[in-house]
Amino acid sequence: MSAPFVEVDGITVRFGGLMAVNNLSFQVERGTIHALIGPNGAGKSTTFNCISRYYQPTAGRVRIDGLDVTHFRPSRMAGLGVARTFQNLELFGELSVRENVLLGCHAHSANTLGGLLRRPDGATRDLVDNLIERVGLTHDRETRANELDFGHQKLLEIARALALKPRLLLLDEPAAGLRNTDIENLDRLLTELAQRDGITVLLVEHVMQLVMSISNRITVMSFGEKLAEGTPKEIGENPKVIEAYLGKGAAHV
Numbered sequence: 425m426s427a428p429f430v431e432v433d434g435i436t437v438r439f440g441g442l443m444a445v446n447n448l449s450f451q452v453e454r455g456t457i458h459a460l461i462g463p464n465g466a467g468k469s470t471t472f473n474c475i476s477r478y479y480q481p482t483a484g485r486v487r488i489d490g491l492d493v494t495h496f497r498p499s500r501m502a503g504l505g506v507a508r509t510f511q512n513l514e515l516f517g518e519l520s521v522r523e524n525v526l527l528g529c530h531a532h533s534a535n536t537l538g539g540l541l542r543r544p545d546g547a548t549r550d551l552v553d554n555l556i557e558r559v560g561l562t563h564d565r566e567t568r569a570n571e572l573d574f575g576h577q578k579l580l581e582i583a584r585a586l587a588l589k590p591r592l593l594l595l596d597e598p599a600a601g602l603r604n605t606d607i608e609n610l611d612r613l614l615t616e617l618a619q620r621d622g623i624t625v626l627l628v629e630h631v632m633q634l635v636m637s638i639s640n641r642i643t644v645m646s647f648g649e650k651l652a653e654g655t656p657k658e659i660g661e662n663p664k665v666i667e668a669y670l671g672k673g674a675a676h677v
């Protein structure tokens with residue numbers, strides 16, 4: 425078996441007196457979908473932010489494709505093929521769907537931002553159109569991002585992240601606020617990204633319907649620590665996991 429694509433090795437994150445993540449280790453295999461779940465406040469987003477380098481762990485290491493990135497700046501991550509989406513959307517609301525995705529191409533384009541928006545080359549235009557189609561937003565190509573409903577804005581964020589041509593896609597609650605049909609589209613899209621395109625996907629998610637359907641492996645966190653890890657079936661049957669959810673986050677299960 426090849427080396428894991430993401431290695432989280434004993435990370436700890438303290439915010440003042442609060443231990444948000446405590447000596448957490450897990451690995452994400454290449455080309456798989458791995459979910460990080462757990463009740464509210466378990467430390468999922470903090471872990472995610474350590475991997476994408478928005479937070480600095482107090483201790484421990486993060487490796488991506490064998491490279492120790494623990495002290496890398498977030499801006500270096502795009503160059504390594506790491507793209508992420510945010511729990512609270514970070515789109516350019518006044519720009520169109522097409523323009524938002526175009527901006528995502530900047531990391532691998534020789535063009536300036538302005539040039540990219542005004543005069544994208546043919547290959548970039550094709551890539552953008554293809555990504556918009558893949559997330560199902562073709563009819564909204566020229567719609568301003570802030571005119572889309574929340575679910576479609578989330579799909580747009582994924583298209584923009586894909587414009588980076590990532591090897592690792594980090595998704596923070598991609599299904600939150602989505603309607604059932606959008607969740608089904610997301611299920612199909614993420615499965616295809618992993619299986620057809622070989623992209624490694626790590627997602628933090630509360631929507632169990634999606635997590636159980638698409639994940640190859642699930643890591644469960646509770647109070648900053650790893651509570652369990654396994655296949656969706658193993659996690660669904662794990663009494664410790666059921667108790668953690670019934671104790672705190674039952675509404676999400």
Ligand SMILES: Nc1ncnc2c1ncn2[C@@H]1O[C@H](COP(=O)(O)OP(=O)(O)OP(=O)(O)O)[C@@H](O)[C@H]1O
Nearest residue numbers: 439442443444462463464465466467468469470471
């Ligand atoms: N920047 C911060 N400063 C101080 N405390 C923080 C910060 N970020 C997170 N925390 C705290 O760390 C703990 C873990 O938070 P985190 O957001 O990682 O949990 P989570 O599992 O992602 O929760 P949710 O599912 O609600 O998003 C919580 O107690 C939270 O209040």
